[in-house]
Amino acid sequence: MMAAARQKPQPWCGAPSPQTIGRAATRALYHELALCPKPGLVTLTDNGSHRDMDAQTFMRSLFALRGYFVAIAELGQQNADFAALERCGIQAEAHMLAATGGINTHRGAIFMLGLLCSAAGAVSGSGAPPSPARLRNTLRQRWGDALAARALRAPSLPGGLAAQRHGLRSAS
Secondary structure: OOOOOOOOOOOOOOOOOHHHHHHHHHHHHHHHHHOOOOOOOOOOOOOOOOOOOOHHHHHHHHHHHHHHHHHHHHHHHOOOOHHHHHHHHHHHHHHHHHHHOOOOOOHHHHHHHHHHHHHHHHHHHOOOOOOHHHHHHHHHHHHHHHHHHHHOOOOOOHHHHHHHHHOOOOOO
């Protein structure tokens, strides 16, 4: 018996729901974990250069964050302000850290992918299908000023503090 051909993902028709957006974000993080080889980074088969985390750590994090991506897409759909998005992200980070025993597996994704989910929620709330241009314009129009102000804050996370100490740009 022949194996079933792998179905090609279909493009979104219409406006996706927050649940669809959240599932897509979670799947994206899983696919990033499954991508191999990634020298120095965690995959399903290798810890890379990390002694403190492995694929199971990432999977615990993914399960802890599933609801966050839906919730932040809903906030975007409800035209929430940046402070509400930030509170949601901080709560998601706490869930991630609880699930991973304090290991930062997805802090950057909580911020960046969360912003994309909120923009996708806002775009879908308008009835339009998401596109790169619509997502970018929504981010700029709705939260651009708040993001610019946030970029001026003094760093408080380890990566930002180390970058400041050495005169480098930070990823955090």
